[in-house]
Amino acid sequence: MPEPTLAVLTLDGRRVTVAPGITVLAALQNAGLSPLRHSLSGEPRGALCGMGSCYECRAVVDGLLVRTCLTPARDGQNVRRLLEVAREF
Amino acid sequence: MNSEAWDAVVVGAGPAGLMAARTAAEGGLRALLLDAQPGSGGQIWRGAVAGQKGTAGDLLRDVASHPGITVMSGAEVMAAETRERAHTLTVTTAAGLRQIHAERVILTTGATERFLPFDGWILPGVFGAGGLQAMSKGGLDVRGKRVVVAGSGPLLLAVAAGLRQKGARVLAVAEQAGLPGVAAFGMAAARLPGKSREAWALAARLLGVPYWADCAVVRASGQNQLQSVTLRRGRREITLDCDYLAVGFGLVPETRVAALLGCALDGTGAVQVNVWQATSIQGVYAAGEVCSIGGVDGALLEGFVAGCAASGQIERLRDAPRRAEIQRRFQATLERSFALRPKRLPTPLPTTIVCRCEDVRHGELRGFAGWTAAKLQTRCGMGACQGRVCGPACETLYGWRFEGVRAPLVPLPLAQLLDEPITLSPP
Numbered sequence: 475m476p477e478p479t480l481a482v483l484t485l486d487g488r489r490v491t492v493a494p495g496i497t498v499l500a501a502l503q504n505a506g507l508s509p510l511r512h513s514l515s516g517e518p519r520g521a522l523c524g525m526g527s528c529y530e531c532r533a534v535v536d537g538l539l540v541r542t543c544l545t546p547a548r549d550g551q552n553v554r555r556l557l558e559v560a561r562e563f
Numbered sequence: 564m565n566s567e568a569w570d571a572v573v574v575g576a577g578p579a580g581l582m583a584a585r586t587a588a589e590g591g592l593r594a595l596l597l598d599a600q601p602g603s604g605g606q607i608w609r610g611a612v613a614g615q616k617g618t619a620g621d622l623l624r625d626v627a628s629h630p631g632i633t634v635m636s637g638a639e640v641m642a643a644e645t646r647e648r649a650h651t652l653t654v655t656t657a658a659g660l661r662q663i664h665a666e667r668v669i670l671t672t673g674a675t676e677r678f679l680p681f682d683g684w685i686l687p688g689v690f691g692a693g694g695l696q697a698m699s700k701g702g703l704d705v706r707g708k709r710v711v712v713a714g715s716g717p718l719l720l721a722v723a724a725g726l727r728q729k730g731a732r733v734l735a736v737a738e739q740a741g742l743p744g745v746a747a748f749g750m751a752a753a754r755l756p757g758k759s760r761e762a763w764a765l766a767a768r769l770l771g772v773p774y775w776a777d778c779a780v781v782r783a784s785g786q787n788q789l790q791s792v793t794l795r796r797g798r799r800e801i802t803l804d805c806d807y808l809a810v811g812f813g814l815v816p817e818t819r820v821a822a823l824l825g826c827a828l829d830g831t832g833a834v835q836v837n838v839w840q841a842t843s844i845q846g847v848y849a850a851g852e853v854c855s856i857g858g859v860d861g862a863l864l865e866g867f868v869a870g871c872a873a874s875g876q877i878e879r880l881r882d883a884p885r886r887a888e889i890q891r892r893f894q895a896t897l898e899r900s901f902a903l904r905p906k907r908l909p910t911p912l913p914t915t916i917v918c919r920c921e922d923v924r925h926g927e928l929r930g931f932a933g934w935t936a937a938k939l940q941t942r943c944g945m946g947a948c949q950g951r952v953c954g955p956a957c958e959t960l961y962g963w964r965f966e967g968v969r970a971p972l973v974p975l976p977l978a979q980l981l982d983e984p985i986t987l988s989p990p
Contacts, residue, residue, distance in 0.1 A: 492702070493702060495702070496701060496702025497698070497701035497702055499698060499701065499703075500698060500701045500702035500703040500704075501702070503698070503703050503704075504702070504703065504704045508687045508688065508788060509687045509787065509788070510687075513685070513916075513919070513922050514921065514922040515922045517685060518686075518687055518787045518788075519685060519687065519919065520686070520687025520688060520689075520690075520788075521687075521690065521694070521698070522678070522689070522690060522691055522694060522919070522952065523675070523676060523690075523691045523693075523694045523697075523951075523952070524690060524691060524693070524694030524695065524696075524697040524698040524701070525600075525606055525675070525676075525691075525693065525694060525697050526599050526600070527675045527676075527948060527951040527952065528691075528694075528919070528948050528951065528952050529920070529946075529947035529948045529951075529974075530919065530948075532947070538976070539976075543697070543698065543701065544599060544600060544601060544637070545601070546601050547702075
């Protein structure tokens, strides 16, 4: 079966179409979802290293906490930023 | 837990790792090449594909098609130990933990960026210089974005050129080193045929972009998102409105796996190797930026030497000492030229956060004798990144040496530690 040309992701409940193979982090940033979490002191934080070292880009993808800079965007993924997840608590 | 045995395991699929795996396989070893990233190539060749023109494409193709090499992407070493002459790596993957045994291990774990804290560096929009480049290679759309590149080292130029090529508006490159240092590096690069070509290509791509030597980052400003960056040139402060700040102060060898295996480090904190790239532990070799920061050519050469040495192909190494000497001289110039100068480094305020994971501020950290005391009293370095960001920063700010590496090297899902399948919760 040929590779799909585009992937449709759900980012914080919003359906977004992206080129396949880009990282989930890039998909979030391109969609304008830049702060990813709040720090212990309540300040917004974004990604820093882009390579898997800083752990700042963690988000919940299909129920698992992952580093989005190491996660390729795939069709059907459900992505939730930690600051959105935290709002439920 | 899955348990398997290989002739050689190569940790890290950047230029050094790819070259080491190919060379070891050519010598008849069954090699496993693993990397945390979803694809091979390391940070410098991220996004390159097998078969494309140039060294990256050729190496990726050879590694992908060699019957003696198995590539495992998305795999990170969480534990490592040496018993007598056998080495065991425990690796975390999406499918769970795998235990890998090998008589030979080649460490090509590369380097991470050194970040230094300054007022506003925690704002979204402030990225590592290499980080922004990696994100852009990973699909971040930088078209039309105003970017300031700051910090130190030739990586800044590569990052600026790469971002500009992707459509970003690079407002300035701010280098903390002085002009004499930068000029010395330029002349050293010009003497190496490959580097000279690279330098001219970079210069052409950066035409019109201001390059300010002797320039320091003072602060980043914005409300919840970066809006401007203030730099100091001489006695003058310049504020530039921008969307992204790409900032990094050189690279730090990533030695955690080496430390777990017991490999000795040198005075700079890199893995100590001999002329055959052998570490202090029998059967463990290291190559590339984990040994010294010197760029892709040095990494390829060292990967080749390590692959040959691990597989006993000594006759192929006749020319290696001469080439290594050229690389060593280049690395020494690089180190001298971009040595960090306290007067041109950002100065954190007492309220500036140093440890981003645990929100520990500069004012809380001054005065501790070392890591252990600071960790116990403040939790600095005890968050998710386990000191990967604040460790090198504290080393520069307070002179502490990061110590006490222990497994697990990465945070793991509890299900993996319990050796149970990870169940996805419904979306």
